[in-house]
Amino acid sequence: MDLSQKAWELENAVKLVDPHRDALYSYDKDEHAAIVKEKPWTKDPHFYKNIRISAVALLKMVMHARSGGSIEVMGLMQGKVLGDTFIVTDAFRLPVEGTETRVNASESANEYIVQYLQSCRDNGREDNVVGWYHSHPGYGCWLSGIDVDTEIIQQTFGDPFVAVVIDPDRTISAGKVDIGAFRTYSKDHQPTTTTEGDGYQTIPLAKIEDFGAHANRYYSLEVSHFKSTLDTHLLESLWNKYWVSTLSHSPLFTNRDYSSKQMMDLSGKIRQAEVAVRAGSRAGPQRAATGGRSSAVDKAVRDSNKIAREELTGLLASEVKGKLFNGVGIGAPHDTSTS
Numbered sequence: 001m002d003l004s005q006k007a008w009e010l011e012n013a014v015k016l017v018d019p020h021r022d023a024l025y026s027y028d029k030d031e032h033a034a035i036v037k038e039k040p041w042t043k044d045p046h047f048y049k050n051i052r053i054s055a056v057a058l059l060k061m062v063m064h065a066r067s068g069g070s071i072e073v074m075g076l077m078q079g080k081v082l083g084d085t086f087i088v089t090d091a092f093r094l095p096v097e098g099t100e101t102r103v104n105a106s107e108s109a110n111e112y113i114v115q116y117l118q119s120c121r122d123n124g125r126e127d128n129v130v131g132w133y134h135s136h137p138g139y140g141c142w143l144s145g146i147d148v149d150t151e152i153i154q155q156t157f158g159d160p161f162v163a164v165v166i167d168p169d170r171t172i173s174a175g176k177v178d179i180g181a182f183r184t185y186s187k188d189h190q191p192t193t194t195t196e197g198d199g200y201q202t203i204p205l206a207k208i209e210d211f212g213a214h215a216n217r218y219y220s221l222e223v224s225h226f227k228s229t230l231d232t233h234l235l236e237s238l239w240n241k242y243w244v245s246t247l248s249h250s251p252l253f254t255n256r257d258y259s260s261k262q263m264m265d266l267s268g269k270i271r272q273a274e275v276a277v278r279a280g281s282r283a284g285p286q287r288a289a290t291g292g293r294s295s296a297v298d299k300a301v302r303d304s305n306k307i308a309r310e311e312l313t314g315l316l317a318s319e320v321k322g323k324l325f326n327g328v329g330i331g332a333p334h335d336t337s338t339s
Contacts, residue, residue: 012055012177014055028080045189048086048162049084049222051086051131051164051181051222052085052087052226053077057079058177058179060090060092061075061133062171064091064093064135065135066171068137072136073134074093074133075132075133076092076113076129077091077162078092079130081160086162086181088131089127091133094113095112129161131154132151132154132161134147135167135168137168138167138204139167140211141180142165142180142203143163143182143214144210148214150163151183152184152187162182163181163182163184164181164182165181166178170310173310180220181220182219182220183218183221184218185219202306205269266300269296269299269300269303273296273297273299276297
């Protein structure tokens with residue numbers, strides 16, 4: 001178990017902070033009040049550039065996202081801000097009803113938030129809520145139109161605030177947490193870049209329109225992770241449950257619905273690419289040189305390569321587990337004594 005936990009921390013670049021001071025966990029109420037009063041984010045739309053998430057908070061969010069299956073789930077993150085960086089020290093789930101396409105906090109969820117935070121303060125924890133997280137099962141880390149509106153409301157009334165998205169399906173397939181963090185722009189801000197320029201994402205056909213329609217309304221933050229000495233016992237307790245669940249399931253079986261949807265989505269993209277190629281051929285060599293059809297083909301190739309890598313990862317994981325654990329206990333001496 002220790003080796004698998006260390007591998008998980010290494011894969012997700014979980015770094016140890018100062019083991020003596022654990023400075024990221026110290027909270028100064030006056031310092032936070034000064035930041036809120038100064039409002040540096042109003043002068044620079046890109047003021048916040050980074051987010052550091054503790055290993056405990058990361059694992060709790062991943063476990064929550066996985067528990068939702070194909071349904072979106074939602075929770076809040078606690079911590080503080082330090083310069084241009086959000087520091088997330090803990091996270092807690094919200095009792096909200098989600099669907100496969102959206103998740104919204106209800107009045108009961110708002111009451112739960114108030115009660116939870118009051119309970120934290122009663123027990124000496126004064127960390128503020130610094131953001132919210134939710135899952136995108138199988139369709140990547142970005143903000144939909146509803147997500148953007150939710151984040152705008154939170155930034156308007158509760159800044160500093162950040163939105164985090166986790167894809168539990170891609171996390172299982174890749175073996176590394178698929179996560180993104182975002183901030184929205186004010187309505188009068190005209191950005192010069194969009195999140196599409198941050199790197200290619202495999203987006204299902206059903207989500208492509210929503211993905212592109214709101215990409216210029218938000219920007220992404222750099223995500224990193226840390227572990228302090230305060231995390232050690234909590235992380236070990238959480239890891240027991242996470243490790244057993246991970247070990248006892250194969251990504252190929254756990255994610256079979258996601259894999260099937262990926263294949264169906266890829267077939268649709270290939271058909272689109274085929275139509276584009278035929279249209280380009282009929283238009284002649286000059287139209288073909290514009291690259292429109294090659295772009296569709298390139299995206300289909302990238303998606304197919306991604307699916308192949310994930311399937312290979314699942315096969316290798318199953319092979320390793322088989323080598324390690326098949327036959328365990330066979331040939332062990334039996335107690336032949338009689339009572």
